[in-house]
Amino acid sequence: MAHAVVILAAGLGTRMKSKLPKVLHPLLGKPLVGYCIDAAFQSGAERVVVVVGHGAEQVRQAFASHPRLVFVEQKEQLGTAHALAQAEAVLADFPGPIVVTQGDTPLTRPETLKGLVEVLRREQAGMALLTMRLPDPTGYGRIVRDEKGEILRNVEQKDARPEELAIQEINPGVYCFDASLWAMLRRVDNQNAAGEYYLPDLIQIYRAAGQKVASLEAKDPEELLGVNSRAQLAQVEAVLLGRLRAHWMAQGVRMVLPETVYLEPSVELAPDVVLWPGVVLRGQTRLGEGVEVGAYAVLTDTTVEPYAKVKSHSVCEGAYIEQGADAGPFARLRPGAYLEQEAHVGNFVEVKNARLGRRAKAGHLAYLGDAEVGEESNIGAGVITANYDGVRKHKTTIGKRAFVGSNSVLIAPVTLGDGAFVAGGSAINQDVPAEALAIARERQRNIEGYRRRREQETSGAG
Ligand code: UD1
Ligand code: CA
Numbered sequence: 001m002a003h004a005v006v007i008l009a010a011g012l013g014t015r016m017k018s019k020l021p022k023v024l025h026p027l028l029g030k031p032l033v034g035y036c037i038d039a040a041f042q043s044g045a046e047r048v049v050v051v052v053g054h055g056a057e058q059v060r061q062a063f064a065s066h067p068r069l070v071f072v073e074q075k076e077q078l079g080t081a082h083a084l085a086q087a088e089a090v091l092a093d094f095p096g097p098i099v100v101t102q103g104d105t106p107l108t109r110p111e112t113l114k115g116l117v118e119v120l121r122r123e124q125a126g127m128a129l130l131t132m133r134l135p136d137p138t139g140y141g142r143i144v145r146d147e148k149g150e151i152l153r154n155v156e157q158k159d160a161r162p163e164e165l166a167i168q169e170i171n172p173g174v175y176c177f178d179a180s181l182w183a184m185l186r187r188v189d190n191q192n193a194a195g196e197y198y199l200p201d202l203i204q205i206y207r208a209a210g211q212k213v214a215s216l217e218a219k220d221p222e223e224l225l226g227v228n229s230r231a232q233l234a235q236v237e238a239v240l241l242g243r244l245r246a247h248w249m250a251q252g253v254r255m256v257l258p259e260t261v262y263l264e265p266s267v268e269l270a271p272d273v274v275l276w277p278g279v280v281l282r283g284q285t286r287l288g289e290g291v292e293v294g295a296y297a298v299l300t301d302t303t304v305e306p307y308a309k310v311k312s313h314s315v316c317e318g319a320y321i322e323q324g325a326d327a328g329p330f331a332r333l334r335p336g337a338y339l340e341q342e343a344h345v346g347n348f349v350e351v352k353n354a355r356l357g358r359r360a361k362a363g364h365l366a367y368l369g370d371a372e373v374g375e376e377s378n379i380g381a382g383v384i385t386a387n388y389d390g391v392r393k394h395k396t397t398i399g400k401r402a403f404v405g406s407n408s409v410l411i412a413p414v415t416l417g418d419g420a421f422v423a424g425g426s427a428i429n430q431d432v433p434a435e436a437l438a439i440a441r442e443r444q445r446n447i448e449g450y451r452r453r454r455e456q457e458t459s460g461a462g
Contacts, residue, residue, distance in 0.1 A: 001096035003117050003176070005040035006087045008199075009033050009103025010053025010074040015229045021055030023103040024062055025233055028240055029264040029282055031062055032227060035106035037069065042110035043099070043117075049090055050103065051083045079196030080173075081188040088182045095179055097121070100199070102173045104227045106236060112223060116176040119216045126184075126211030127202060130174040132218045140170035141200055143215075151213050154200035158193035171200055172224035184209065240265075248273075276312065294328060302333070319351075340375070354385075357400065369393075370412065374400035380424060382407035399434060 013022025023033035033050065040048045052059045053074040060071050072086045084100055091098060097117050101108060112130065120128040129151075131143050141154040142164050154171045155164050177184075187205045188197050206213050218224060227233050244265060245258045252271030255261050263269075263281040270289040275281075278296040287293065291304045294312030302316040310316060311328030318335030321327060325339040329347055336353030339345060343356040346363040354368040357375035362368060364381040370393050371385045383404050385396040394412035398404065402416050405424030416422065417434030426440040 002044055002046035003097040003099050003113075004047040004049065004091055004094050005043065005045040005099045005101060005113065006084060006091070007033065007036045007040065007048070007050045007101050007103045008080055008083045009036075009059065010051050010056075010077055010083050011104070012054045012077065013104070013228070016233075017230075021058055022227070024055065024059060025227070027106055027227075027233065027237055028244075029266070032106050032233075033059070033103040034063070036101055036103050036108070037063070037066070039108055039110045039113065040099075040101070041068075043113035044110075045099070045113075046096070047091065047094065049087045051086050053077055053083070079190065079194070080199035081185055081197035081201065084199055085182075085185045085197075088185070092182060098177045098179070098181055100175045100177070102226065105173060105224060106227065107223050107225055107239060108174060109223055112174065112218060116174060116216055119214050120176045120178065123212060123214040125214035126178050126180060126209070127206045128176045128214040128216060129200075129203070130172050130218050130224070131169050131215050132172050132221060132224055133168050134170055134221060135168065137165075137168050137170045140172070142167040143169040143171055145169075151203060151215055152207070153204050154198075156192065156194070156198065156200075172218060173226070174224070175199070175202075177202070178211075180209075180211075270306070288323075297328065308339075325356075368396075371396040371398065371410075373398045374402060374418065376400060377402040377404070379404050380406035380408065384409045386411045 009023040016022050016025065024031045027035065037048060049070045049072060051074050052071050056073050063069055070090050072089055074083045074086045097120050099113050099116060116128050116130060139157055141156050142160055144152045144155055144164065146152055184202055184205050188201050190197050192198060203213050222239050225236050227236055244263055245255060245261060248269050249255060253269045253273045255275045257277040260277045261275050261279050266284055267281045268286045270287060272290045273287045274292040276293065276295040279293050280298040283301040285299045285301060286303045288304060288306035290307045293310045296312055297310050297314045299310065300317040302319045304310060304321045305323040307324055308321045309326040314328035314331040316333040319333035319337040321339045322341045324342040327333060327339065327345040331345045332350040334352035337351040338355040340356060340358045342359045344361045345351060348365045349362045350367045352369040354371040356373045359376045360373045362379035366379050366383045367385060369385050369387040373379065377398055377400060386409050387393050396410045396412045397415040399416055399418035399420060401418060402420045404422045407424055408422050408426045408428060411427065411429040414428055415431045417432060419435040420432040421437040422428055422432065423437065423439040426438060428438055428440055432438040
C-alpha cells in the first residue's frame, strides 16, 4: 500500500511582509509549495493533499492544472494539528501510511519521505518523525528523550524550560502516521503558551495509546531549511542554485564565475555550453552543445541550437536560434523571433514574430516585427518595419538576397521580391518586384554658391 502526503500550507507567513501568500513566493521561478508537491509525488505518494488557508483561492489557482492534487481549507489557523485534521475529510478511509510535511520547507528530498515510511513499517510504529541535530536549535521544537533514548515528547521553544532549550535535537516538521491518525488527532488540546493545537503533541498521544513512536535522524541540515523570511528564501534559493550549477558543470557545462549564474530547474544545457558571468536562464530555455552565452544575457523560454552564440547583454524571450547563428551584443529577441542557420542579428536590433533566413543579416539598430526575411538578405542600420497602423498588425515579406538600405521604413503590408534593392532612407509602401531598385525619397538638390550668398545677405542686414 502506497502512502499519502499532506502538506500544511495554511499559515500567513507574517515575516515575509508581503501580499503574496508565503507558499506562493517564487523560488527559481516556481512557487515554494510547488517543490513540496513535486517531492511528495516523486516519493511515490498515491494521494497528495494540500491544506490551504491564507490566500487559499490564489494557491488553488496556482496549481489548478495539476492533476491528482487535492486541496482542503483550514478556515481559521488554530495550529498545525488543527491544520492536519482538515485532511480527514479526504483521507478518512485511506488505509496506508500518511506522511505530513510543511509547505514552507522546499528542500526536503523524496528519498527522505520514503525513508520515514520505511521506518514506520520496519519498526511497526504508529508514528515516525524526522529529527535533526543543530548547533543552534533556536526557534525549533526540541526533542525530549528518556535515558534509554526513547522519544518522550516535543517541546516548543515558547513552552520550553531552560534545560530543554539547551537540547540540540530538533523537530524539523516531517512526520509519518498509521491510519489511526484521525482518532489520535481528536485528543490534541491547545493548553500551551501559544494556545494552538500542536501537531507534535501526537508523540505523547500515540505513546499513551501504547503505540511505538520511531524516529529517523536527518543528516543533511540543508534539506530542512524552512522559509519564514525573505533572508531564508534567498538562502534556500542559493542552495538550489548551487545544486543546479554543480549538476550542469558535472554534465560538461563551463561557467565562468558560477556563483553569478542564475538558472531555473526547467532549463536544459548540453556539454560544452559556455556561460559567462551574470547570465540568466529562465523557463523552458534549451542550449545545445557548444553554445556560448555572453555576460549579462537574459534568456527566457529560448532554444539555441549547437554552436550558436548569444552575445553579452542580449535579452531573448520565446526565441529560436538555429545552429551557427548569432545575436548581440545588445540584441532583443522577442516571442516568435526565429534565426535560421548562420543568420546574424547585431546590436540594438529588435526582432518580434519574425524569421530571418539562412545567412540573413541585420547588423545594427533595426526593428523587424511580423516579418519574414529571405536567406542572405541584408537589412541596413535603422531599418524599421512599420507593422502597426494603430489598429492592426501587418506583415512584411522580404525575399532572398534582398538589400534594404539604411534608415528605410517598410510600411506593412508590403513585399520585397528576391534580389530587390531599397535605396537608403526610403519610405516603402508599395511592393518592390524581384531584382528592382526602389527609391522612395525626395531627390537631392545641390544649390551652388549657397554659402557666399548667405554670408552677403547676413552682412547686408547688419
Ligand atoms: C513547527 C513545529 C516545530 C518545528 C517547526 C519546524 C508545531 C507546533 N511546531 O513550528 O516543532 O520545529 O515547525 O519547521 O507544529 N500551518 C497551518 N495551519 C496552522 C498553523 C500552521 O497550515 O494553523 C502550517 C504553516 O503554513 C507552515 C507549517 O504549518 O507551513 C508550520 O507552521 P509554522 O507556524 O511555521 O510552525 P513553526 O513555528 O515553524
Ligand atoms: Ca515554519
